[in-house]
Amino acid sequence: MREALLAALSTVNDPELHRDLVSLGMIERAEMQGAVAQVKVNLTTPACPLKGKIEADVRAAVLAVPGVQDVQVSFGATVRPAAQPALPGVKHVLLVGSGKGGVGKSSVAVNLAASLARDGARVGLLDADVYGPSVAHMLGQGSARVTANAERKMQPIEAHGLKFLSMANLTPAGQALVWRGPMLHSAIGQFVKDAAWGELDYLIVDLPPGTGDVQLSLTQTVQVTGAVIVTTPQDVALIDAARAIDMFRKASVPVLGIVENMSYFVAPDTGHTYDLFGRGGSRKLGEQYPLLGEIPLNIEVRQDADAGAPAVLAHPDTPAAQALVQVARNLAGQVSVLAVNRSLTEALADLPDQLPVV
Numbered sequence: 001m002r003e004a005l006l007a008a009l010s011t012v013n014d015p016e017l018h019r020d021l022v023s024l025g026m027i028e029r030a031e032m033q034g035a036v037a038q039v040k041v042n043l044t045t046p047a048c049p050l051k052g053k054i055e056a057d058v059r060a061a062v063l064a065v066p067g068v069q070d071v072q073v074s075f076g077a078t079v080r081p082a083a084q085p086a087l088p089g090v091k092h093v094l095l096v097g098s099g100k101g102g103v104g105k106s107s108v109a110v111n112l113a114a115s116l117a118r119d120g121a122r123v124g125l126l127d128a129d130v131y132g133p134s135v136a137h138m139l140g141q142g143s144a145r146v147t148a149n150a151e152r153k154m155q156p157i158e159a160h161g162l163k164f165l166s167m168a169n170l171t172p173a174g175q176a177l178v179w180r181g182p183m184l185h186s187a188i189g190q191f192v193k194d195a196a197w198g199e200l201d202y203l204i205v206d207l208p209p210g211t212g213d214v215q216l217s218l219t220q221t222v223q224v225t226g227a228v229i230v231t232t233p234q235d236v237a238l239i240d241a242a243r244a245i246d247m248f249r250k251a252s253v254p255v256l257g258i259v260e261n262m263s264y265f266v267a268p269d270t271g272h273t274y275d276l277f278g279r280g281g282s283r284k285l286g287e288q289y290p291l292l293g294e295i296p297l298n299i300e301v302r303q304d305a306d307a308g309a310p311a312v313l314a315h316p317d318t319p320a321a322q323a324l325v326q327v328a329r330n331l332a333g334q335v336s337v338l339a340v341n342r343s344l345t346e347a348l349a350d351l352p353d354q355l356p357v358v
């Protein structure tokens with residue numbers, strides 16, 4: 001009977017990976033208890049954007065097996081690491097960048113991290129926006145101080161289900177950082193490598209806006225899985241976003257997608273939609289980069305950031321929070337696609353040129 005279940009499950013494709021669940025090694029359990037089939041699917045990320053579809057497809061395929069009267073589908077998740085893991089214990093380093101300042105990059109980074117953590121992933125957030133660190137404030141930890149552990153490594157601060165490090169928790173409040181390139185380079189290196197991040201599925205890095213020293217440092221210091229570009233639909237932001245994309249391309253960092261923030265505003269009193277900065281402009285950035293989502297302007301996003309709680313946790317039912325959750329899941333999906341495709345390519349490359357004659 002197990003063979004019949006597996007045969008049925010091998011007809012179900014992961015909608016993003018375009019291969020069947022059995023050959024992807026995603027079926028952890030397939031057995032009968034009486035007339036009820038028990039199937040456990042091990043997803044490639046707990047933030048799987050298409051979990052609902054996978055569940056419906058599994059159910060339909062297994063119900064077609066003769067003798068099966070009902071199906072119970074359960075899920076686990078193991079994030080597949082990048083071909084070369086970024087750091088010991090860290091499966092993926094994901095950069096969040098923008099060309100222009102003030103487009104909401106830090107707000108997006110904080111909410112992506114919180115959303116992935118709420119979905120069950122182990123998440124770290126590094127505030128590499130050293131000149132304007134806002135992550136600590138957005139997580140309500142502006143006055144926390146970073147401590148060192150027994151191995152003299154920086155101990156990330158824990159808040160809202162994730163770990164983070166920010167320059168704001170190392171320098172006295174209100175003081176500006178006046179560092180040149182080489183000092184920045186070593187500080188970023190320490191943030192990444194000399195911190196006790198522990199086991200992480202995703203380390204999200206909030207970059208400073210633009211295309212400068214910090215961005216370059218990071219891509220040289222650590223194996224990055226990919227970058228996300230945050231922009232508004234406004235032409236000036238899009239022009240700068242295109243520059244950021246070009247920088248990542250030159251540094252061989254894959255661009256995993258675009259997030260269009262402040263896409264539109266729905267007036268709470270009239271329900272009218274206003275496209276304050278234009279709309280849909282991110283599509284102009286090119287077909288080759290997936291649009292991970294369009295996030296409306298919502299007063300809660302700003303208020304929650306000021307109050308120190310990510311909107312995806314504090315106001316999960318608002319349209320902006322829902323859009324941010326979707327962006328986080330779409331991003332996790334893109335990371336899975338990249339990781340699975342890379343490991344397949346590597347496995348193929350490892351095959352001998354000529355298979356032995358048996």
Ligand SMILES: Nc1ncnc2c1ncn2[C@@H]1O[C@H](COP(=O)(O)OP(=O)(O)OP(=O)(O)O)[C@@H](O)[C@H]1O
Pocket residue numbers: 098100101102103104105106107108129132134208209261262295296297298299300301302303305306320
């Ligand atoms: N979707 C949104 N709705 C409402 N307010 C938002 C939204 N996104 C960001 N904001 C607000 O806009 C301001 C700028 O956001 P944020 O600091 O995240 O931008 P940034 O791109 O990281 O800026 P910087 O270039 O300074 O690093 C903040 O006050 C934030 O709360």
